[in-house]
Amino acid sequence: MSADLFEFLCRMGDNCLILGHRVSEWCGHAPVLEEDIALANTALDLIGQTQLWLGLAGEVEGKGRSADDLAFLRDAWDFRNVLLVELPNGDFGQTLMRQFLFDAWQELMLSALTQSSEPRVAEIAQKAVKEVAYHVERSGDTVIGLGDGSAESHARMQAALDLLYPYVGELFESDAVDQAMVKAGIAPDPESLRAAYDAKLAQVMGEATLTLPDDRFAHKGGRTGRMHTEHLGHILTEMQWLQRAYPGASW
Numbered sequence: 001m002s003a004d005l006f007e008f009l010c011r012m013g014d015n016c017l018i019l020g021h022r023v024s025e026w027c028g029h030a031p032v033l034e035e036d037i038a039l040a041n042t043a044l045d046l047i048g049q050t051q052l053w054l055g056l057a058g059e060v061e062g063k064g065r066s067a068d069d070l071a072f073l074r075d076a077w078d079f080r081n082v083l084l085v086e087l088p089n090g091d092f093g094q095t096l097m098r099q100f101l102f103d104a105w106q107e108l109m110l111s112a113l114t115q116s117s118e119p120r121v122a123e124i125a126q127k128a129v130k131e132v133a134y135h136v137e138r139s140g141d142t143v144i145g146l147g148d149g150s151a152e153s154h155a156r157m158q159a160a161l162d163l164l165y166p167y168v169g170e171l172f173e174s175d176a177v178d179q180a181m182v183k184a185g186i187a188p189d190p191e192s193l194r195a196a197y198d199a200k201l202a203q204v205m206g207e208a209t210l211t212l213p214d215d216r217f218a219h220k221g222g223r224t225g226r227m228h229t230e231h232l233g234h235i236l237t238e239m240q241w242l243q244r245a246y247p248g249a250s251w
Contacts, residue, residue, distance in 0.1 A: 004180040005118070006060045007080065008187060010070070011177075011223050012109075013053030014081035017071055018232070019102060020046030021239055022089060031092050038138065042099070045131045052124045072243035076232050083222040084167040086232045090160065093146050093153065097160035100139035104200045105171045107132045108193045117185035140204045147208025158210050169218020172197070 024043040030036035054067035065073075084102060089095045110132055113125035147157040172190045181187035205212050221227030242249060 002060055002062070004177045005184075005186065006057050007177045008181050009053050009057035009060060009121075011080040013050050013057060013067075013070070014079050015085055015102070015106075016046040016053065017050040018079070018081045018235060019085035019099075020044075020050060021235055022085065022087075023095070023099070025089055026092075026095065035092070039095075042135055042138075045135070049124070049128045049131070052128070056120050056124065068243075072240045076228055076236055077225050079228065079232060079236075080223050080225055081232075082167070082170045083219050083229055084164065084170065086222070086229055086235060087164070087167065088231060090163075091156060093156045094160040094163070096139050096142045096146070097157060098164055100136065100143045100204065101164055101168055101201075102171075103132060103136035103139050104197055104204075105168075105193065107136045108196055108200075109188070109190075112188040112193070116187060121186055143204055143210075144208045147205070147210045154209065157208065161205070161210050162213060165213045166215070166217055167219050169216060170220045170223060173218070173220055173223060175224065 020043045023039050023046065026039040027036065027043070030039055050071065051067045054070045058065045058067060058070055084098060087098065089098075107129065110125045110129035114122055114129060116122040116125065143157065146153040148154070172194045174189050174191045178187070178190055182189045201212060222229075222232075
């Protein structure tokens with residue numbers, strides 16, 4: 001069970017870590033100051049959640065690895081994040097579309113995890129779900145505003161949805177690790193969240209006057225470590241270089 005729980009915790013933590021790093025790339029580059037601050041705060045929230053998930057993962061593993069060790073000293077094939085979060089930012093609309101697609105899933109997952117049989121998991125979820133409730137409200141409102149905005153913003157948001165939707169299905173992939181978590185009462189089966197997620201997407205995309213693709217094809221491989229995009233390696237090169245160059249360095 002500890003191996004399955006470690007894997008599950010890495011999946012939760014790695015999603016937050018990689019997306020947090022991606023969102024942080026907007027710092028100093030967002031369209032307006034308010035958005036720059038909002039994106040920076042979102043990134044900080046995600047990195048804070050990373051510390052909690054990976055910190056607990058290190059404890060469960062029992063090999064003396066800290067959250068920093070798991071973040072900075074693993075190679076790409078050891079990461080368990082979904083492919084969606086490692087994709088390039090693209091333009092502002094694409095970034096917020098990706099954020100909403102992830103936020104809507106994360107809110108459902110965290111809400112379920114507040115009832116986890118594992119007290120530490122429930123505690124982390126109870127803290128994080130408060131932050132994510134704001135994230136999903138903000139990203140959803142932005143998707144609606146841009147989708148139902150000018151012809152240019154509508155076209156860009158539709159293009160972003162068409163590009164990113166094929167990566168959504170991986171969030172609901174279920175394997176032996178997930179089934180072990182379900183059996184222990186630690187986490188829900190990801191597949192059980194799909195109906196509520198689809199309803200949320202239909203509501204927001206309807207208000208945004210955007211059309212959801214009919215095809216349910218899903219790119220997969222990230223959450224099992226079987227296959228990541230080339231982009232993850234570039235992220236880790238930037239994120240891990242200091243620790244790799246100066247092992248054990250600390251502030």
